[in-house]
Amino acid sequence: MHTRAFFAGTVEATTTKGRAMAGTMRAERFHADTKTIAVEDIPIPGPGPGEVLVKVEFCGICHSDLSLIDGTFPALLPEVTQGHEASGTIAKVGAGVTGWAEGDRVVPSAGRPCFACRNCRRGDLTNCLNIQLMAFAYDGAWAEYTVAHAGGLTRIPDNVPFEQAAILADAVSTPFGAVVRTGKVVVGETVGVWGVGGVGTHIVQLARLVGAVPVIAFDINPAVRERALELGADYAFDSRDEDLKEKVAEATGGRMLDVAFDAAGLKVTFEQALDCLTVGGRLVAVGLSTVDLVSRYFLSLSVHAHRRGGGNLSMSVVGV
Incomplete structure (x- = not known):
């Protein structure tokens, strides 16, 4: 199941290497202490080294998102933006990123390796022993913008609609x-x-x-x-x-x-x-x-x- 990003408005922003950027965005936030969700205005994140900022077009709704809300899966953070089946365009490129440019149509990976465990040190990032799942260990894409690691991006062909590309990150x-x-x-x-x-x-x-x-x-x-x-x-x-x-x-x-x-x-x-x-x-x-x-x-x-x-x-x- 997927839904179009439901946040209206566009804001101007400038890169600050991983810190919050000028301006705010709307995002769905899960609060672990009360197990409640709310659409809130929060600072637009800035891409750090090796990262890009993605303007979200579509983001899916996965059963694991619902399982976090109802408490089936334990929360990893006090507050987190949910959503891990996303598609969009690159809005900003962080330091050291090559091969990607603003405006590229992309699907962010639904998780990222820790880069520190034994498998990661051997270069076996797919089998990271401490994989970090998007929308659980770090903020996801039920928002106007989301930060993604450049190494986990997939380019969307021009003939593939954003709404179809979004589910590729997990459901496919x-x-x-x-x-x-x-x-x-x-x-x-x-x-x-x-x-x-x-x-x-x-x-x-x-x-x-x-x-x-x-x-x-x-x-x-x-x-x-x-x-x-x-x-x-x-x-x-x-x-x-x-x-x-x-x-x-x-x-x-x-x-x-x-x-x-x-x-x-x-x-x-x-x-x-x-x-x-x-x-x-x-x-x-x-x-x-x-x-x-x-x-x-x-x-x-x-x-x-x-x-x-x-x-x-x-x-x-x-x-x-």
């Missing part, structure tokens, strides 16, 4: 990383997707694009299952079906699933996905969840966790 890049990097899906493999919401919908489409067959969607909502079929799923099953495992076996010619993706983040969906894997199969838990995903672990099964932006997380699975 996270599923892409899950399918291509973590799940390593290849042509001809059987794939199942549990939970076909914003993330699961893109997993279905991406699995189809890389050549998986069949692609099977699982959801409790009939309308969602119908949409999954329209977007490329070969089958769409109700995950509450008592004969589900038999239907998966029939759909895959008895093979079961090479790769299963749990985009629901529930213990029941995780265990169900695990139970539908073939020997040597992979189970990928995608996104953020507060649920302890502990389950049976069978020989020759590989279990992974995948978080926003493409990095891998370790997961402990007990039992034999």
Whole structure:
């Protein structure tokens, strides 16, 4: 889901190397002590070394944003501007930034590495051990302007609208990383997707694009299952079906699933996905969840966790 930046007005500003710039902007602020949000006038931030200031055109609404508001996920800052699925144009360029200029159409990364952990020091920024998530660890883009690290920018082609580009930062890049990097899906493999919401919908489409067959969607909502079929799923099953495992076996010619993706983040969906894997199969838990995903672990099964932006997380699975 996405919404156009809802703040009116334009202000003049001058770069001050990371300090607040002249002028104010409107921003949605989350207050951790009261778990309330409010649209407030705050100083326009200035880009520091290696950063750019982005004038926001569109910013998405992610379920994790709502989970911060309702307290499902703990707050990292007393106050923070939410929103991490953004698109816009570069308004100012910080010191040391090359390859970018004012007016460039960009998508900021939904997170940034710490640059200090062991992996970052080795140059493996994608697998930063202390990744900082936009709108949680630092201010996001439910605002007129947001600061972004230049190394995490993606250029928007001229033929891609801002409203479509905005969701690339999370709702598309996270599923892409899950399918291509973590799940390593290849042509001809059987794939199942549990939970076909914003993330699961893109997993279905991406699995189809890389050549998986069949692609099977699982959801409790009939309308969602119908949409999954329209977007490329070969089958769409109700995950509450008592004969589900038999239907998966029939759909895959008895093979079961090479790769299963749990985009629901529930213990029941995780265990169900695990139970539908073939020997040597992979189970990928995608996104953020507060649920302890502990389950049976069978020989020759590989279990992974995948978080926003493409990095891998370790997961402990007990039992034999």
